[in-house]
Amino acid sequence: MAIQNKPTGKQTQLRSQIWSRKVDRLMPFVFLAAATIPILTTFGIVATLLSDAWRFFAVVPLSEVFSTNLAPLRAEPSFGILPLINGTVLTSLIAMLVAIPVGLGTALYLSEFTSARVRKIIKPIIEVIAGVPTIVYGYFAYSFVTPLLIKLLPGLGAKNVLSPGLVMGVMIIPIVASLSEDAMNAVPGSLREGAYALGSTRFEVAGKVVMPAAMSGIIASFVLGISRAVGETMIVSIASGSSKRFSFDITQSMQTMTGYIVEFTSGDAASGTTGYYSLYAVGLLLFIFTLALNMASQAIKRRFRFRVG
Amino acid sequence: MDMSHATLNMAANDALKRRLKRRKRLDLVMRALSFAAAVFSLVILAIVLYRVVVQSIGWLNVAFLTGKLSMFPEKAGISGVILGSLLLMVIVIPVTLILGVATAVYLEEYSRRNALRSVVQTAIANLAGVPSVIFGLLGLTVFSRFFGLGSSILAGGLTLSLLVLPLVVVSSSEAIKAVPQFLRDASYALGATKWTTTWRVVLPTAMPGILTGNILALSRAIGETAPLVVLGIPALILRSPKSLLDDFTALPVQIYYWTLDTVLTPEYAHLAAATIIVLLVMMFVLNGAAIVIRRKFARRY
Numbered sequence: 023m024a025i026q027n028k029p030t031g032k033q034t035q036l037r038s039q040i041w042s043r044k045v046d047r048l049m050p051f052v053f054l055a056a057a058t059i060p061i062l063t064t065f066g067i068v069a070t071l072l073s074d075a076w077r078f079f080a081v082v083p084l085s086e087v088f089s090t091n092l093a094p095l096r097a098e099p100s101f102g103i104l105p106l107i108n109g110t111v112l113t114s115l116i117a118m119l120v121a122i123p124v125g126l127g128t129a130l131y132l133s134e135f136t137s138a139r140v141r142k143i144i145k146p147i148i149e150v151i152a153g154v155p156t157i158v159y160g161y162f163a164y165s166f167v168t169p170l171l172i173k174l175l176p177g178l179g180a181k182n183v184l185s186p187g188l189v190m191g192v193m194i195i196p197i198v199a200s201l202s203e204d205a206m207n208a209v210p211g212s213l214r215e216g217a218y219a220l221g222s223t224r225f226e227v228a229g230k231v232v233m234p235a236a237m238s239g240i241i242a243s244f245v246l247g248i249s250r251a252v253g254e255t256m257i258v259s260i261a262s263g264s265s266k267r268f269s270f271d272i273t274q275s276m277q278t279m280t281g282y283i284v285e286f287t288s289g290d291a292a293s294g295t296t297g298y299y300s301l302y303a304v305g306l307l308l309f310i311f312t313l314a315l316n317m318a319s320q321a322i323k324r325r326f327r328f329r330v331g
Numbered sequence: 332m333d334m335s336h337a338t339l340n341m342a343a344n345d346a347l348k349r350r351l352k353r354r355k356r357l358d359l360v361m362r363a364l365s366f367a368a369a370v371f372s373l374v375i376l377a378i379v380l381y382r383v384v385v386q387s388i389g390w391l392n393v394a395f396l397t398g399k400l401s402m403f404p405e406k407a408g409i410s411g412v413i414l415g416s417l418l419l420m421v422i423v424i425p426v427t428l429i430l431g432v433a434t435a436v437y438l439e440e441y442s443r444r445n446a447l448r449s450v451v452q453t454a455i456a457n458l459a460g461v462p463s464v465i466f467g468l469l470g471l472t473v474f475s476r477f478f479g480l481g482s483s484i485l486a487g488g489l490t491l492s493l494l495v496l497p498l499v500v501v502s503s504s505e506a507i508k509a510v511p512q513f514l515r516d517a518s519y520a521l522g523a524t525k526w527t528t529t530w531r532v533v534l535p536t537a538m539p540g541i542l543t544g545n546i547l548a549l550s551r552a553i554g555e556t557a558p559l560v561v562l563g564i565p566a567l568i569l570r571s572p573k574s575l576l577d578d579f580t581a582l583p584v585q586i587y588y589w590t591l592d593t594v595l596t597p598e599y600a601h602l603a604a605a606t607i608i609v610l611l612v613m614m615f616v617l618n619g620a621a622i623v624i625r626r627k628f629a630r631r632y
Contacts, residue, residue: 046524052439056433060454060500063493067465070472124430127368135362136369140576151376151613155554157583159605161590162379163601180594195372223358246460253462255557256583260590280464280557287471287561298373305468309461316460 037112120191125198181263376537402529440620
């Protein structure tokens with residue numbers, strides 16, 4: 023009996039074949055299920071932001087939302103979003119004033135003015151800068167750059183817009199540099215050689231031939247950099263403070279959209295209050311801004327890609 | 332007549348020479364400027380590292396690494412904080428590895444070039460650009476509140492997993508794409524099914540690339556602060572986490588709170604700096620591992 027029950031080699035083989043065929047038929051659905059996670063995540067983000075932002079907009083009139091009066095914790099709270107947008111735009115503007123010239127200069131140097139050997143050394147180091155956690159830059163802005171700037175500008179506040187803006191610019195340099203350099207590298211060598219044959223200097227080749235040809239990629243890198251600046255959170259949360267006044271004085275504290283979200287979730291907002299829902303309204307706006315910038319960046323790159331070459 | 336012609340010629344020649352000189356000077360200036368730009372970020376990086384190291388000297392020692400959190404800067408240690416970051420990885424590694432690789436396998440091996448595939452790809456491209464603080468809001472709503480996970484390690488780990496998933500999918504897709512077709516054909520010729528081919532041939536061949544991408548994503552995840560702060564990780568927890576459902580604090584979060592509180596206690600700046608060193612060393616080790624794997628195991632066909 024016992025011997026009969028033991029499956030023969032052939033039966034085992036057959037069984038494992040049937041099993042393997044079953045698995046083979048099942049696996050596509052497993053992979054498909056996994057692949058729906060990114061879709062579900064996207065949907066989840068949009069749904070959570072919309073549903074809770076909706077509750078905010080149901081209570082707060084639009085005239086209040088688009089005002090400069092932001093005082094979420096007062097007895098009679100007011101939820102004007104313009105101070106946050108102002109803070110975000112100003113910090114991003116300062117950041118791009120650093121990141122665009124330095125990033126573009128770096129890209130020019132790496133792509134046009136140096137040897138492959140030097141590029142091989144410098145490029146990875148610049149990529150390290152992009153890998154440093156933003157909290158480290160926040161610490162650096164607050165405990166080093168701000169005290170340094172106060173020595174130069176005595177009126178500067180301990181929390182201000184200038185210092186995190188500058189440091190954020192440093193953080194964005196690698197994004198601008200690396201994407202612009204990719205665009206410049208993609209310019210065919212024959213264009214450069216043609217210009218050199220006409221007696222151009224290196225800078226003339228770079229400025230009059232390579233950069234115009236790579237312009238779409240360069241602009242796309244700027245737009246992506248702006249998107250990073252708008253979404254950057256920790257540097258501004260630490261170094262730019264939480265003042266909700268509407269002003270253009272970059273020596274003083276201002277809050278960004280991201281800073282508002284961080285300040286409010288770290289315990290201030292009880293679930294179900296208008297203040298709590300205001301987080302999602304700000305989050306929704308931030309999501310729309312960055313999504314629009316990212317899509318614009320992709321569109322610019324795609325649209326003008328085939329003009330040269 | 333001849334004379335004036337010659338002077339005219341000479342004048343033109345002079346103008347040309349002057350112009351050439353100007354062009355060459357401009358070229359030199361611009362090259363110097365672009366060199367300065369390239370060096371600028373390196374200098375800043377050096378200053379950041381120098382500053383952090385100097386601030387942490389005298390504070391980063393064995394007692395700090397093995398001690399427990401404390402209000403008093405001299406007594407504070409970050410063993411529980413390090414444990415929190417390590418436990419986060421315990422969640423992030425399997426979740427991103429399984430979901431990321433499975434999604435990549437779907438995109439590269441199983442999907443046809445249909446609408447669903449491009450929807451998945453668009454979703455991944457867009458998610459990669461969503462600010463991390465928004466992922467914090469998603470985690471707060473879905474994991475913390477809806478599933479009742481609060482500000483536990485599980486909630487934090489799942490949130491970070493979703494955040495870095497696009498990176499893992501993209502790098503895994505690249506690795507799978509690089510597997511040459513003849514290996515698949517050989518497997519099919521031996522009678523293997525599609526799944527067997529994927530599991531026994533494609534994935535092992537792509538594994539170095541997949542691991543490299545995963546480790547880099549992990550290194551990004553352990554440095555993320557904003558999503559965890561949004562989940563409401565408390566400022567000072569004096570106990571170490573015991574299970575994945577416990578509240579916790581992680582290295583970047585602790586750096587954040589210590590930096591903010593330097594207004595009250597200036598010595599916290601040193602604690603923040605010492606914690607930054609620990610975080611950077613962890614990231615350095617991870618990145619080093621990724622480079623070693625890529626160098627040692629990556630095969631070219």
